[in-house]
Amino acid sequence: MELSDLIIKLVLVVVIFAISLVVAMYSTYAERKIAAFFQDRVGPNRAGPFGMLQPMADGVKMFMKEEIIPTKASSFLFVVGPSLAIMTACIGSAVIPWGPRMQVGDRIIDLQVTDINVGILYIFGVVSLGVYGVMIGGWASNNKYSLLGAIRAASQNISYEISMGLSIIALIMITQTLSLREIAAEQHGFWANGWFTWNFFKQPLGFLIFMVCAFAETNRTPFDLPECETELVGGYHTEYSSMKLGFYLFAEYINMFVSSAVMATLYFGGYNYPGMDWVAAHVGPTIAPIIGVLVMFAKIFAFIFFFMWIRWTIPRFRYDQLMHLGWKTLIPLAIANIVITGVVVKLIQHFA
Amino acid sequence: MEPLSNKRKVIEAKPLNFWEKAYIPAIAQGLSITLKHFFKKDVTIRYPEQEREFSENFRGLHSLKRDEQGRERCTACGLCALSCPAEAITMTAGERQKGEENLYREEKYAAVYEINMLRCIFCGLCEEACPKEAIYLDGPIVPSDYLRKDFIYGKDKLVEPPLNP
Amino acid sequence: MNTFYFIAFLSIFFSLLVIFAKNPVHSVLYLIITFFTFTIHYVILNAQFLAIVNFIVYMGAILVLFLFVMMMLNLNKESEPNKSNLIKIVGVIGGGCLMVTLVAAVKGLAKSQPVVLQNPDLGSVQNLGKVLFGEFLLPFEVSSILLLSAMVGAVLLATKDPKQPKTV
Numbered sequence: 001m002e003l004s005d006l007i008i009k010l011v012l013v014v015v016i017f018a019i020s021l022v023v024a025m026y027s028t029y030a031e032r033k034i035a036a037f038f039q040d041r042v043g044p045n046r047a048g049p050f051g052m053l054q055p056m057a058d059g060v061k062m063f064m065k066e067e068i069i070p071t072k073a074s075s076f077l078f079v080v081g082p083s084l085a086i087m088t089a090c091i092g093s094a095v096i097p098w099g100p101r102m103q104v105g106d107r108i109i110d111l112q113v114t115d116i117n118v119g120i121l122y123i124f125g126v127v128s129l130g131v132y133g134v135m136i137g138g139w140a141s142n143n144k145y146s147l148l149g150a151i152r153a154a155s156q157n158i159s160y161e162i163s164m165g166l167s168i169i170a171l172i173m174i175t176q177t178l179s180l181r182e183i184a185a186e187q188h189g190f191w192a193n194g195w196f197t198w199n200f201f202k203q204p205l206g207f208l209i210f211m212v213c214a215f216a217e218t219n220r221t222p223f224d225l226p227e228c229e230t231e232l233v234g235g236y237h238t239e240y241s242s243m244k245l246g247f248y249l250f251a252e253y254i255n256m257f258v259s260s261a262v263m264a265t266l267y268f269g270g271y272n273y274p275g276m277d278w279v280a281a282h283v284g285p286t287i288a289p290i291i292g293v294l295v296m297f298a299k300i301f302a303f304i305f306f307f308m309w310i311r312w313t314i315p316r317f318r319y320d321q322l323m324h325l326g327w328k329t330l331i332p333l334a335i336a337n338i339v340i341t342g343v344v345v346k347l348i349q350h351f352a
Numbered sequence: 353m354e355p356l357s358n359k360r361k362v363i364e365a366k367p368l369n370f371w372e373k374a375y376i377p378a379i380a381q382g383l384s385i386t387l388k389h390f391f392k393k394d395v396t397i398r399y400p401e402q403e404r405e406f407s408e409n410f411r412g413l414h415s416l417k418r419d420e421q422g423r424e425r426c427t428a429c430g431l432c433a434l435s436c437p438a439e440a441i442t443m444t445a446g447e448r449q450k451g452e453e454n455l456y457r458e459e460k461y462a463a464v465y466e467i468n469m470l471r472c473i474f475c476g477l478c479e480e481a482c483p484k485e486a487i488y489l490d491g492p493i494v495p496s497d498y499l500r501k502d503f504i505y506g507k508d509k510l511v512e513p514p515l516n517p
Numbered sequence: 518m519n520t521f522y523f524i525a526f527l528s529i530f531f532s533l534l535v536i537f538a539k540n541p542v543h544s545v546l547y548l549i550i551t552f553f554t555f556t557i558h559y560v561i562l563n564a565q566f567l568a569i570v571n572f573i574v575y576m577g578a579i580l581v582l583f584l585f586v587m588m589m590l591n592l593n594k595e596s597e598p599n600k601s602n603l604i605k606i607v608g609v610i611g612g613g614c615l616m617v618t619l620v621a622a623v624k625g626l627a628k629s630q631p632v633v634l635q636n637p638d639l640g641s642v643q644n645l646g647k648v649l650f651g652e653f654l655l656p657f658e659v660s661s662i663l664l665l666s667a668m669v670g671a672v673l674l675a676t677k678d679p680k681q682p683k684t685v
Contacts, residue, residue, distance in 0.1 A: 038386050042396040077546075117641060121569040128577025132549070135581065139542060139588050147588060154585045158578055165573075178642055313386040314379060 004107075013094075013113055020093050023304075024253035025055040031253075031308055038312040062246035070239050074140040081137020082240065082247035088130040089254035095119040096261045097181045099271045099293035103285035111289060112181060119180035120168055123262055124161075127217050130255065131157040134219075134226060137248070138236035149235030152319065153226035156216055159326040160223075164213035166334035167206045170341040171266060174202055184265050190274035198269040205337045207267045209330055214263060216326070218255040221311040225319055260303035264296060271296040403492075411474045413491025414467055414505075415512050419457055422515035425486035426465065427458040432478035432487055440471035441478060458484075465510060469494045469503040521561060528554040545584045552576050566642045 029044065029051070036043030044051035069075050099111035116122060131154055138150020175183045187197045200207050216223040227235030234240075237248045264270055271292035280288040317325070371377050397404050406412070417425050428445035446463030448456045455461075472494075478487050497503060531551040538544040552575045559568030649657050 034390075037390050037394070040389055040392050040394050040396075042394050042398070045398070116565060118565050118569045121566070121573065125569050125572040125577060128573050128581075131577075131581055132584075135584055135588070136546070139584075151585060151588060154581050158581055161578065309383060309386065313382045 008109055009113065012111070016093055016098070016113060017090065020090065020254055020257055021250075023257045023300075024250055025059070027253040027256060027304060028058060028249070029055050030304070031311075034305065034308045035312050038309075059246070062243050065242040067242045067244070068239075070142060072142045073239065074142070077136050077140035078239075079244070081133050081135075081140055082244045082251070083133075084136060085130065085133025085251040086247045086254070088126055088133060089251040089258065092123055092126045092255070092258040093261065095122050095180050096258070096265055097184045097270060098296055099289040100185075102289035110181075111293060115179055115181045118178045120172070120178050120183075120266070123180075123258075124165065124168070127164075127255075127259075128157070128161055130217070130251075133248075133251065134236050137240070138226075141236075141239035143239050145233045145238045146236050149226045149228075149232050149238070152228075152232075153219065153236060156219075156223065156225060156322060156326075159323060160213040160216035160330070163209055163326060163330035163334045164217065166331065166338060167203075167209035167213065168266075170206045170334070170337045171199060171203050171210075173338070173341050173345060174199065180265055184270035184272070187269040187272050189272060189276055190269070197272070198267065200267040203267065203337075203341070205333065206341075207263075209334050209337065210267070211263060212325075212330060214259040215307070215310065216322075218259055218307075219252060220256065220307055222314045222317050223322060224316060225322060228316060256304060256307050257300065260300045260307070261296075263303055264299035268299050270299075411476045411479075411489035413469075413494050414472075414478070414487055414489050414510055415491050416462075416465065416507065416510045417486050417488060418512050418515065421454070423453075423455060423457040424461060424511060425457055425484045426462045427460050427484055427486070428462040428465075429460075429483065431481045431483065435477045435481035436472075437475060437477060438471045438473045440468045440473075442466050442468075462507070465507050467505050467510065469505055470500065521558075524554050524557050524561070528558070541590075542584065542587050545580065545587050548583070549576055549580050552580065566645050 032054070033043040033051070035041075044054040047053040047057045069078055094113040095116060097110075097112040097115070102109045102111055134153040135150045138146040138148075138153070141147075171183075172178060175186055177183060177186075183199075187199060189197055191197065195201065215221075219226055225235075226232075227237065229235070232238070237245055240248060271289075273292070273295045276288070276292065279291060283291070419425050428443050430443065430445075433439075433441040433443060442464075443462045443466070444464040445460050448459045448461055474489060476489050479489055494503075528551055531547050531554065534547040535544050535551060538547055552571065556568045556572045556576070559565075559571055
């Protein structure tokens, strides 16, 4: 690899990192604003025009608060917990293709940090690692509520990972690859060979299962039982204050961003949009990928909006309902989805 | 038990049908309801910049009135203090001196007139008791403050500004 | 090669810490790090699929369950019962037997050629799938039946005996 390639990659990493942090930051603002709109209110409007500087104010507040480490807590693990949470949240975006290959002069730039051939599984692994941040933090707090929150998080994540994996298997049977770049490239355009190219139209049930599991994995309502304040005070972050609490909250929003990106890539065509060939022919190979990136981000923001929309619509599950949904509904559905997909794929191969 | 009124409604617990069990239609319905609210006009009044219209008989901060020539109407008769159920009003009477006819309408006037806003219940009885139409509760909401002593409003805050200063 | 020695050192170091950690939860956490070093070993061997599966299944699921149980049990020195001497002796004998077996197995191995990857895609998903569902179909299916029977057994053990009176 040449030095210039290395520099490009480095810039890409920094840019993606910055974007995911900024998006997470403004997700907190968007969450409050959208919550307000859903409840016929105004939302934050004091800091800056329309309250646009509210995230900065929140950040400053978080930093200025007193750091408290409980005396009986295991102080090293108490710090490791939030750090692990935010780290696993940040590294998930490494394999997501943000746009098609961009041509600048003679150079072709991949708008993706790395294209490993097990991309989906990498994201899956990172997500499964994310629960450690919650568990370690909850246990290290030496508080019964925190521990209960941590244990809930663990069992919830494991239960929903299974159906998530099964729903992905049905997708992989169609795409025949695990690389996210190839999956995105396969969904080129919008319509080809008499059917939509986007995987959502080939795997609607799989998408539904995947989305429900993504909600559960990111601990968003209606699956936010680990931090269920009516039962567990604050859940796993009861004992946390200051920026360590901020890391946990931030990790949740970054997770939301990454899972929105994954959903957009896997099921909604990623950077592809109807009429992209026509656009590419007219604006050239440098500008067209940028439009693709914008389309990708539009999809991501739509998903983030959907996350928030669901949050202010559906009440939280009871714990047994959560487990029933995960084990007795989603897993059988996902397995049925695999079988149906296999049969249909075979039939299409046979007759076409 | 015999129903006391005919308003009782017997609800049967019917088993859910397939679509109800799938929850998806119900969730979609809920989402549409919240989305409707998303586009509704908000009901918030942005308070310090924008104030709610008070009703006509709203009773707020007291004001001591002046007559057409800008003289204080209050004659310190004490009827307001007497009628006050919360005992919020205190006053000291003073005699009008020569040359003060343009300041006070009657020969006697309130040298000190204080209302303790922490005691006041804004019932409006002082308004009704006043024979001189000198006190009215027609001001805004009493603003908040940090110290108890700042809630004792004297004449400086209560008397209407002069007509032509 | 240097990377290999470094990672191997880390694996051994952390697995020793697993044994010597006083607190069982710390022990599980060290075990997680040990498994992470194994993942790196797989990556070095160009077996990306195996690496990521090790990552997901062992680190992401099984050890979470380990940690889960450890946290629930809340083991500590006070509640730990004193082991009798008999158990200690049996433990030593059992460990010794395992040691002997391992040493013998390692000794029995002929010194093989250093691993040279003829095919860089050896560890890819396609190749692995072809091998698993072609050459090694029978062992694969047998092991899946083994897992199924274990699962059925677990369900059987967990369900209550209908003859017993219900205790709620």
